[in-house]
Amino acid sequence: MPTVRQPALRLGEVVFCCEAGAFSRVRVEVPGWAPARPGQFAMLHVEGSARFLARPFSLSDEEPRGAGAVLTFVVAPVGPASQELANLRPGARLSVLGPLGRGFDLEEILAPAPARGACPAALAGSPRRRLVIVAGGVGIAPFPLLLRTLAQGGGGGRSAPVCTRTPLLLCGFRDQAQAEAVSVLQEGTEELRRAGMGSGLLCATDDGSVGFHGPVTELLRREVSSGDRVVACGPPAMCRAVWGLCRGISDVQCWFSLEARMACGVGSCHGCVIPLADGSLAKVCRRGPVLRGEEAFGEVEHDLLTR
Template identity: 35%
Template sequence: MPIQQICTVVEKTWLSHDAVYMVLEAGDMVRQTFRGPGQFVHIKCGSSRLLRRPISVSACMEDSPEDLLSLVFESRGEGTEWLANRAVGDKLDVLGLLGNGFDVDWEGRYLLVGGGIGVPPLRGCAQCAQESDAILGFRSADKTLLIDEFRAECGSVQIATDDGSLGYHGFVDALVRKTLEQDRDYTAVLACGPKPMLKNVAKVAKEFGVPCQVSLEERMACGVGACLGCATPMADGTMKHVCKDGPVFRAEEVDWNA
């Protein structure tokens, strides 16, 4: 059951002109509600905005006297702009941890595939698995996030950029294919990013017989499955809520043609 907590900002860094790294003290939120890397929190962004903003958790840890959450997000609208302008010591009204995360076994071996702002939630996967490799995609070199952290926590890290300004010139699914052609001995592919990217990565993983889990992104209002705003079609004809049933699903569950 998610809890509502007044959290304190204890660290904040601008990673680029629009991306923020923020660490919160969160009471015992992690101890009470952690179910796997890839969950999110719902943050009240100022008194004048009715709807909370869903922010993926990059990493979290049980700590004393208060648990810690690290968030990485982009300032894209009024709500996230307000959040990005909070300072160390400010208080935030946070609901979490919400949703279901990736199914990660410490003894497993994982290929982490992220695109853009979908990269940060995979850091928790790297910390929860004994062995992982990462393929991270960005629009350009100036949009990269957390590369040094992934290099410290993964066996190998490959970078792709849309414009070729860093690493491979192209999309991450091409690197996934190249990697699995050489080594398909992974417990699973864990992917987070734009839906077209997820569709292509899931297709490649299926070709090589490697299980794939994907984290979907949808607009949401309530964050707990009550408003139906984030309903998404499944392959079996049903509808599931990204906020409550996800955001992480097995790739074969999703209707990629919807």
């Protein structure tokens, strides 16, 4: 079980902001920031904003700077607070509460899972398994930090095991404008290459303007195979379809970064409660946002892919 790092409320300053396809990439320098785990998030509130509540955003990337870090957020401008964030300029200030929640536990995800009874000698000759990363739209946000952490293999102040799997990124977008956001993965894939690790990247678009014409889950159906590990972030329907597909394949385990409306991000308001597969209730901000497929979805029908 990953450790929950102690969150802190800090004041950050925007140092860079640019378009990333239909989204914005906002870099914020935050003094005193401690390293986060990929998949964790922060509650952001722009100084002087008319919005009363902070909003949750995934930590997309993190580079140490002095006694703190420069954090990157990838923002889809869908409403008033996200539009405000997406349009920030260097020098703007915002409060940053984080790192929050439980991110991707790479110790667990990358743990070797030899088939029962298999001897190490037989496993040595088996093909290298993959870590399949499925992103839908702005669900691409948490993965630059995941790639960086894999490349560092425990370095950079973050705890991560040496990656024994080949990352394969499957990214689904609505159209070409959204698909340009794939550029946010560039630094992470280059860092993987410099670390001597290969990775693959395939895109799908709903309108066929870039890459495969169709849902990203169709790419997943073609690529995923027994023994793979899958991490996913995207719209709820995509996540359920990923689970519906993967749970039918032997020895494939899945982790999902889930979304919920959040008012506090720290477990106090009960605004983010969702029902889990076993009928119990969980606060996404504390128990998640990353949950195992079995916990989040349990028994969903296999035909979800076609809906």
